Amino acid sequence: MSFKLNKTILACVLLLAGMGLLSLWTQAPLTDLAGKPVTQSIFLKQVTFLGVALAVMGLVAWPHYLNYRHLSWVLYTVLLGLLALLLVKGAVVNGARCWFNLGPIKFQPAEIMKVALVLVLAHVLMYGRNIQSWRGLAAPIAITAAPAALIVVQPDMGTTILLVPTLFAMLFAAGARKRHLAILVLVLIAAAPVVWIKGMKEYQRDRITSFLFKPCYQQLQSVKACSVGAFAGRGVGESGTATTFHIPERHTDFVFSIVAEDLGFVGSTFVLLLLTAYFATSLMIAHQSREPFGRLLAVGLTTLFATQTFINLGMTLGVAPITGLTLPFVSYGGSSLLMSAMSAGLILNVAARWQPSFSSRDLADGSVEIRDFNPGSIRY
Amino acid sequence: MERSRVMVLLVSILLPIGGLEARLVHLQLLTTTEATYDLANKRQSIEINRPQRGSILDCKGREIAKDEPCFDCYLVLEEYEKNPGALASALKMSPEEFQQAVEAIYEKIEKQMQSRPQNERARLYRRERRTPYLLKKDIKDAALTIEVSPQRYPGAVVRESLMRIYPYKQVGCHLLGYLGRVTANETKFRELLQNGYFYEGFEELIGSDGVAQLYRRGAFNEEMIGVQALEKKYDEQLRGRPGLMILEREAGTSNSRTIEIKPSEPGQSVELTIDIEVQRAVEQILAGPLHAAAAVLDVNDGSVVALASNRCYDPNDFTPPGSVAAVRSALQDNENKPLLSRAFQDHFAAGSFFKVVTSVAGLEGKVVRAEEVLPCRGKFDEKKTHFNCWIWNEFRGMHNDVTLHQALEKSCNCYYYEVGRRAGIESISRWGRALGFGSPTGLDLPGEAPGRIPDNGREEDGMMLAIGQSHLMVTPLQAAVMMAAIANGGSRVTPHLRRGNEKPPVPLGISADTIKEIRKGLYDVTHASGGTAHNTRLKDFKAVGKTSSAQAEKGKESHAWFVGYAPYDAPKYVVAVFMKNAGHGGQMAAPPAAQILEVLMSPKEPRK
Numbered sequence: 001m002s003f004k005l006n007k008t009i010l011a012c013v014l015l016l017a018g019m020g021l022l023s024l025w026t027q028a029p030l031t032d033l034a035g036k037p038v039t040q041s042i043f044l045k046q047v048t049f050l051g052v053a054l055a056v057m058g059l060v061a062w063p064h065y066l067n068y069r070h071l072s073w074v075l076y077t078v079l080l081g082l083l084a085l086l087l088v089k090g091a092v093v094n095g096a097r098c099w100f101n102l103g104p105i106k107f108q109p110a111e112i113m114k115v116a117l118v119l120v121l122a123h124v125l126m127y128g129r130n131i132q133s134w135r136g137l138a139a140p141i142a143i144t145a146a147p148a149a150l151i152v153v154q155p156d157m158g159t160t161i162l163l164v165p166t167l168f169a170m171l172f173a174a175g176a177r178k179r180h181l182a183i184l185v186l187v188l189i190a191a192a193p194v195v196w197i198k199g200m201k202e203y204q205r206d207r208i209t210s211f212l213f214k215p216c217y218q219q220l221q222s223v224k225a226c227s228v229g230a231f232a233g234r235g236v237g238e239s240g241t242a243t244t245f246h247i248p249e250r251h252t253d254f255v256f257s258i259v260a261e262d263l264g265f266v267g268s269t270f271v272l273l274l275l276t277a278y279f280a281t282s283l284m285i286a287h288q289s290r291e292p293f294g295r296l297l298a299v300g301l302t303t304l305f306a307t308q309t310f311i312n313l314g315m316t317l318g319v320a321p322i323t324g325l326t327l328p329f330v331s332y333g334g335s336s337l338l339m340s341a342m343s344a345g346l347i348l349n350v351a352a353r354w355q356p357s358f359s360s361r362d363l364a365d366g367s368v369e370i371r372d373f374n375p376g377s378i379r380y
Numbered sequence: 381m382e383r384s385r386v387m388v389l390l391v392s393i394l395l396p397i398g399g400l401e402a403r404l405v406h407l408q409l410l411t412t413t414e415a416t417y418d419l420a421n422k423r424q425s426i427e428i429n430r431p432q433r434g435s436i437l438d439c440k441g442r443e444i445a446k447d448e449p450c451f452d453c454y455l456v457l458e459e460y461e462k463n464p465g466a467l468a469s470a471l472k473m474s475p476e477e478f479q480q481a482v483e484a485i486y487e488k489i490e491k492q493m494q495s496r497p498q499n500e501r502a503r504l505y506r507r508e509r510r511t512p513y514l515l516k517k518d519i520k521d522a523a524l525t526i527e528v529s530p531q532r533y534p535g536a537v538v539r540e541s542l543m544r545i546y547p548y549k550q551v552g553c554h555l556l557g558y559l560g561r562v563t564a565n566e567t568k569f570r571e572l573l574q575n576g577y578f579y580e581g582f583e584e585l586i587g588s589d590g591v592a593q594l595y596r597r598g599a600f601n602e603e604m605i606g607v608q609a610l611e612k613k614y615d616e617q618l619r620g621r622p623g624l625m626i627l628e629r630e631a632g633t634s635n636s637r638t639i640e641i642k643p644s645e646p647g648q649s650v651e652l653t654i655d656i657e658v659q660r661a662v663e664q665i666l667a668g669p670l671h672a673a674a675a676v677l678d679v680n681d682g683s684v685v686a687l688a689s690n691r692c693y694d695p696n697d698f699t700p701p702g703s704v705a706a707v708r709s710a711l712q713d714n715e716n717k718p719l720l721s722r723a724f725q726d727h728f729a730a731g732s733f734f735k736v737v738t739s740v741a742g743l744e745g746k747v748v749r750a751e752e753v754l755p756c757r758g759k760f761d762e763k764k765t766h767f768n769c770w771i772w773n774e775f776r777g778m779h780n781d782v783t784l785h786q787a788l789e790k791s792c793n794c795y796y797y798e799v800g801r802r803a804g805i806e807s808i809s810r811w812g813r814a815l816g817f818g819s820p821t822g823l824d825l826p827g828e829a830p831g832r833i834p835d836n837g838r839e840e841d842g843m844m845l846a847i848g849q850s851h852l853m854v855t856p857l858q859a860a861v862m863m864a865a866i867a868n869g870g871s872r873v874t875p876h877l878r879r880g881n882e883k884p885p886v887p888l889g890i891s892a893d894t895i896k897e898i899r900k901g902l903y904d905v906t907h908a909s910g911g912t913a914h915n916t917r918l919k920d921f922k923a924v925g926k927t928s929s930a931q932a933e934k935g936k937e938s939h940a941w942f943v944g945y946a947p948y949d950a951p952k953y954v955v956a957v958f959m960k961n962a963g964h965g966g967q968m969a970a971p972p973a974a975q976i977l978e979v980l981m982s983p984k985e986p987r988k
Contacts, residue, residue, distance in 0.1 A: 172389065226407050
């Protein structure tokens with residue numbers, strides 16, 4: 001079977017990464033103390049990341065995705081161990097233990113865990129065993145709860161929040177009863193006050209209350225910066241000269257504010273459309289895939305990155321609290337880019353292998369012709 | 381069924397996207413006026429919120445170094461040059477001075493530009509010209525002039541700030557030190573930043589680009605740190621932690637608003653053991669044409685009451701902005717070296733007061749008994765031509781037969797040559813070191829001179845060391861520490877300036893009899909008719925001690941010393957007075973010592 005490349009996904013990924021590079025180019029210089037020509041260096045760093053990320057995307061798309069089923073369990077177990085280890089040995093940054101410091105590389109297990117979890121959940125749910133009963137829901141919930149618990153105590157609220165809608169979307173797509181899911185949602189809502197009081201650190205509560213009652217300065221600045229973009233934007237690079245709105249580390253979490261300021265409504269809508277096209281296409285791939293693992297994989301990854309996108313854009317536009325989640329493909333940062341590309345690779349993989357769906361009538365009237373189809377060639 | 385559910389998910393993903401698009405429409409198409417106005421008229425800059433530096437207090441709680449509010453003038457080049465007002469005259473600067481200050485700002489911007497790649501320079505230049513740069517510190521009344529009619533002085537920004545003030549001016553300058561600007565190089569700065577030493581959490585709040593911006597603008601170079609003495613030693617406690625704010629100004633108006641991102645934490649104050657009024661009095665007593673120094677310690681815990689050197693500078697001149705002329709003249713004054721405290725940063729020949737150490741070595745080493753009578757014939761030995769008693773050199777006289785306390789009273793050299801010969805140089809040197817000579821006393825100030833004491837040598841060196849000559853060099857503070865041990869019954873104290881820094885005195889194992897005999901000799905110095913300092917007012921304050929007239933340089937008068945304590949029945953203060961090239965200790969150093977004791981004991985200045 002030949003590899004069928006989904007061009008929409010690839011185009012979206014490349015264009016989004018391009019927008020990211022463009023934004024970085026306008027901002028990046030201001031990150032070094034040394035007076036070295038850093039524009040080049042930080043920009044080149046991101047270009048290198050992008051190269052690596054695209055290579056990884058290709059590598060991930062190459063072997064049949066069904067081969068990842070068992071591998072994912074190994075990855076999941078190892079990452080779970082690393083997350084536990086992190087609580088003891090991780091580097092403390094801003095009071096949170098999210099990183100392993102491996103010399104020049106900072107390694108954040110939670111980032112990879114997001115994708116590993118989706119793979120494992122897809123494997124568990126693909127056969128739809130007992131999915132209609134509470135018993136069948138127990139396993140996927142437990143599989144999600146374990147990393148979620150380890151990530152929430154780091155504490156990394158943002159990543160934890162992503163896992164919940166991902167689990168729900170996958171349960172839903174796997175065929176769980178709506179009644180069960182509704183009850184689960186109610187339980188979560190009931191648990192919220194407990195989490196608020198017991199589970200959250202002071203600064204996390206502050207972030208949410210400050211969002212509700214007194215937005216913090218980064219966000220106010222970001223909203224205004226987006227606003228000045230107006231229809232056509234102030235022009236590429238103009239955001240770097242403004243002495244009006246200072247947003248720290250703008251090229252990472254607040255990267256969308258650069259696009260919005262420089263390219264205005266036109267540019268930001270373009271980026272939003274690219275993201276929409278990406279998510280819609282990957283859901284369409286899920287829809288067309290007849291094979292449940294691939295379908296669930298696409299659903300899970302799409303929900304995961306879509307949720308992350310919504311939270312990030314909501315933060316930039318002042319309608320969601322600050323969580324420190326990046327904008328997939330666009331934000332500066334190696335691990336974010338790498339994980340986004342990896343998920344795109346998996347989706348391309350699913351898209352490439354989708355089984356032709358046809359009925360016997362199609363065969364009879366000759367509209368479908370079976371040529372060199374050999375069921376034995378697919379190794380599950 | 382499952383596949384149709386995917387379509388439900390698709391819809392549920394499209395909904396929030398629609399919401400975000402609606403938000404974009406709202407922000408970018410419907411409500412742009414406010415933000416556009418802000419963009420055109422408001423300028424934001426990140427500023428460091430300097431913390432109030434802790435005060436330095438004397439033992440009675442008087443502030444001898446403090447931060448006082450002042451007004452600084454900043455200049456925004458773009459606005460100023462568009463329409464230069466009469467800023468120079470308002471600031472009472474001559475046109476040349478003003479021009480120089482503006483050039484300095486341009487230099488700062490140039491420097492930043494040079495460190496950036498070519499393609500960024502134009503943009504950086506534009507941005508920096510809109511950023512307020514410090515033009516003049518402490519502009520006093522001009523602040524009001526500018527604030528009242530800002531439209532007459534475009535580009536001028538007045539900001540409240542703090543200035544280090546030393547209200548007692550040069551009093552205690554060697555103890556207080558002064559502040560200077562940090563000129564941390566980049567590596568050092570990064571290191572400090574990483575350790576959160578200066579700016580913990582800055583990076584999280586304003587991003588590394590914000591920190592880089594501040595750094596390149598030289599904002600961190602405006603940071604003041606202690607560069608001398610107490611200001612340096614206790615810099616960490618005094619400094620506090622700077623905060624961050626965003627300063628938002630509306631161009632052409634005095635409207636401004638600060639967004640505090642992180643409040644600054646004021647520094648802690650440091651309480652001292654010195655009494656600034658006593659310090660002032662001591663400095664006045666020492667004033668005169670000769671270089672002089674004095675140390676006054678508490679005999680029991682070593683707390684410094686006054687530590688004076690009579691060539692001073694004014695720390696107000698040294699702390700930026702200060703006075704360049706005053707600093708230059710102080711630095712170039714090689715004759716007086718006003719930056720040097722002769723009380724603890726320079727050493728001198730000791731002379732006779734070292735006989736106290738020799739007495740300890742003799743008595744403790746059991747080479748001489750207190751009541752043992754040794755002869756003084758003016759000359760110690762016909763063969764040793766340099767070993768004469770002072771009375772022979774001056775009057776061709778002799779002390780005849782002397783015991784230990786008579787030898788101390790009359791400062792007989794021959795007696796101590798003999799003791800020195802018997803005890804040996806190693807023994808005397810060992811006791812000298814135990815009593816605090818030859819190494820820093822542990823005073824909590826940087827740059828203490830260690831002095832010098834020979835550890836071994838020929839017999840003649842030992843004999844010379846016995847009378848405090850030879851290679852022995854001591855600081856006045858060391859002399860006071862030695863005498864404190866005699867006064868408190870044989871324990872070495874560690875002198876300290878900060879209250880609460882007491883280290884327990886170290887008992888040296890000197891027997892009570894030894895102390896008693898030496899004290900008897902010291903009593904006679906000031907009280908007996910033959911004592912070298914009996915003719916002074918010292919006895920009025922129950923003071924006892926030992927004089928010195930140390931031969932220093934050929935052709936010059938000897939150094940005059942008086943080292944003693946008071947009152948003898950319940951020792952409280954030890955006083956060491958040193959007058960360089962002044963002559964006889966009894967005539968030159970003992971009277972100022974009496975004056976100092978008068979200040980200390982005076983009922984007008986009741987001490988706690």
